[in-house]
Amino acid sequence: MPKRTRTPLGRFSVALVTLAVAAPVAACGSGASSTAVAGDGTGKITVLRSNSALFEPLYIAQQQGYFKDAGLDVTIKTGAQDTSQNAPSVLNGEAQFAMTDSSGFLKGAAKNMPIRIATGLESATTKTDPTDGLMVKKDSPIKSFKDLEGTTVGLPALGGTIQFIVEYMVEKEGGDPSKVKFVALPTSSLGDAAKSGKTDAVYSFGAFYAAAKADGLKVIGNGMNDLPGITQGVLFSTQKYLSENAATAKKFINAVAKANTYANAHPEAVKAIQTKYTQLSADYIKNEQVPYYDKNIDKTVMRTVITKMHQYELLSSTPKDDAIYWDQAPTITGG
Template identity: 30%
Template structure:
């Protein structure tokens, strides 16, 4: 069964192939900044790009940056291919699946990473029932994931596997992150893998964590920024400047937690008090290729990919 994250991507590719894509990168008159639009998701993970714009990291590289919010990476990928966005943000699994399908994209900068500490990570596997002591106990139980065949359920399966359980015996149901807590509280699911800002309130209720992104890999690359191979060919200088600005933005966000907490409510519906209680992710300046390789193999193990993706073509 084809992963649902690919359906809009492949549909867009079919249209572009049939019509002949004449989308070209946004260009400016000589002496004016390059206008760049980036497809993002209104979540904590993209705080660095907002901070980077505010700090002038893009403007000093002659980039006039605009962020446009989308519902998820599956919508952003075809937007980048068509030229609606020059760059986009998506989780690494969607990008790997797109890579296997020969979608013409290229990762240009890191996005967000696990903190490396399972007890203090921004995405964790949470249970309410005290009888569920380890992830192995989730065999025969139902776990809430935001989407199937993606980074959340892949992470849950690996956490179960490492606990000695059989991931094939775990049932998954799709729920939006904001709806997971109520479902767990009502017993409609027995566990949920949830990210901030929904993690902190769950832990505050006394619910327990059975694992986290860090259990999959301490440096797990959860998401990345990418562009089309068309843009890399037509305007490599712009790609270089965007990458450098993102690297500076990531480093700044990683070293300025207070600034992150202050900026998150400006582009999300997260309130200031919730932002203050969140566990923040790690924002590494470069892509951790080893962790992407591990995820690549896990997707093959779980049957999401038929064979490993050639990441040398996908990654920087």
């Protein structure tokens, strides 16, 4: 595959977080080593959530008393819009856990950051209909991912999970992903870019995907569901914190797992949290399909992501499993 010049990473976009590795991270410590204890003897944890999605189980765990029952005092804070600022917060002990997606985490792991995935929140699954995907004009000559060779594709951010899935599908269908040009555009303007011809195709998601689809754009493929098991949301911590506070960390991820189960059985609870903590429209929340939450991380699929992201020059190295997962993280081998 010919070499190509990569555009620097874009900023965080809804649900699919990109943990860019900034220079200041190298100067950070390896994380607070002990759990703070509240006056009533409960373990204190601060967790940084994403700005807009997949954080619902955290609030459910709080509302349903799962954290309290586990003896935990959990504070949920909104993480930085640019999630490259979340890793230093965890490494410095300002927070014990933070959210990201698979490619976001892997960019940190590839730089040998001492962080580990503690649990999953959501992975792509055929149990739900796509809520993201590649989109073109109805009369576009692009009928498949292979047809993207020689075209320009608009993305909400460069270098992350979305760019990976497009390149992966181009290659899977027999095309050459190095022949696709990617440009970063504001998420709200992706649909217009495809309709106006500014780009040949775009990849959109969530409310923007639904709006563009309603506006007449044609969808190609099944979005992230074309690679079932690709991790879309995880909680990570530092290796040091997880090692020295394993019992507390285990209680935390078990409480989140209970909340995942509750969220899957009570979509109305998910929608209530979205109404309170997001800027999504009431109409979209009412009619949207809620995510399927899953604690498990498929190591086989993750290894595919690692290998291919490195091949596509989206990762600087291929971190081994012991540099990715906490040894008590809920992992499976599937794919």
